[in-house]
Amino acid sequence: MQRTLAQSLHIEGIGLHSGCKSVLHIKPAPVGTGIVFKRTDLPGAPEVPALYSNVVDTRNCTCLQKGEAVVSTIEHLMAALSVLRIDNALIEVNNREVPIMDGSGLIFYNELRRVGAVEQNVPEKILRILKPVSFDDGKGGSVTLSPADNLSIRFEIDFPSPVVGHQVFDAEITPEIFASRIAPCRTFCEKSQVDYLQSLGLIKGGSLENAVVLDNDKILNPEGFRVPDECVSHKVMDAVGDLYTSGYHILGRLSAIKSGHYHNNELLKKLFSNPSDYELL
Numbered sequence: 001m002q003r004t005l006a007q008s009l010h011i012e013g014i015g016l017h018s019g020c021k022s023v024l025h026i027k028p029a030p031v032g033t034g035i036v037f038k039r040t041d042l043p044g045a046p047e048v049p050a051l052y053s054n055v056v057d058t059r060n061c062t063c064l065q066k067g068e069a070v071v072s073t074i075e076h077l078m079a080a081l082s083v084l085r086i087d088n089a090l091i092e093v094n095n096r097e098v099p100i101m102d103g104s105g106l107i108f109y110n111e112l113r114r115v116g117a118v119e120q121n122v123p124e125k126i127l128r129i130l131k132p133v134s135f136d137d138g139k140g141g142s143v144t145l146s147p148a149d150n151l152s153i154r155f156e157i158d159f160p161s162p163v164v165g166h167q168v169f170d171a172e173i174t175p176e177i178f179a180s181r182i183a184p185c186r187t188f189c190e191k192s193q194v195d196y197l198q199s200l201g202l203i204k205g206g207s208l209e210n211a212v213v214l215d216n217d218k219i220l221n222p223e224g225f226r227v228p229d230e231c232v233s234h235k236v237m238d239a240v241g242d243l244y245t246s247g248y249h250i251l252g253r254l255s256a257i258k259s260g261h262y263h264n265n266e267l268l269k270k271l272f273s274n275p276s277d278y279e280l281l
């Protein structure tokens with residue numbers, strides 16, 4: 001059955017890219033709503049459904065836009081909603097960005113679990129992959145969705161920094177695995193990238209409180225990594241969140257190599273352009 005929140009939830013924090021303070025009110029919503037953002041600070045409070053077809057920017061986060069209304073950095077919240085099987089929610093936000101919190105999905109996951117969910121009286125929307133669908137960027141990054149009876153992800157990264165290096169994640173995405181191995185993992189970047197992005201006026205809200213920062217062979221955060229494979233596990237969370245912009249719970253196995261938000265979005269566009277590659281249950 002479809003599910004929505006048992007009660008409303010309030011979360012606030014700063015946006016990673018904008019540096020703006022934003023307040024979220026995540027509210028129960030009727031069957032068939034899906035996950036919808038609502039920009040309460042804009043005239044007419046426009047709504048932006050969290051769908052792959054509304055994704056307009058994937059460079060540093062997954063950013064939605066419909067009309068004039070932009071909502072960015074949705075992916076960690078979307079991952080928590082996906083794994084907790086929240087089908088319908090109205091997410092009121094009073095700024096252009098979902099708060100980054102501690103850079104992981106832990107606060108979203110814990111808060112959503114704390115308020116709980118209720119079943120609605122219509123079956124949930126499931127998409128089963130029937131044939132492998134791939135997107136390859138031609139530069140070493142690729143993603144493939146293949147048929148499977150559950151959602152599982154194999155993710156491989158290879159970073160020049162020796163503190164990250166080659167990491168592989170391979171597991172079924174269950175609430176237990178998400179809570180223990182994926183949700184605590186923070187976003188990460190190279191210090192050189194931070195300097196460059198800040199020179200462009202981006203990641204205004206970024207700090208060691210909400211990101212792991214790597215400087216060649218060092219990690220600048222005094223506490224170090226939370227788990228040894230924190231970087232690849234964070235990429236898995238991004239993928240879970242991005243896949244949920246399909247609007248469905250996907251039965252399939254994602255194999256990802258050096259990929260990111262761009263690849264995930266291109267993969268969904270390709271998938272939905274070939275109706276013979278999937279079935280809706």
Ligand SMILES: [Zn+2]
Nearest residue numbers: 075187234238
């Ligand atoms: Zn992320």
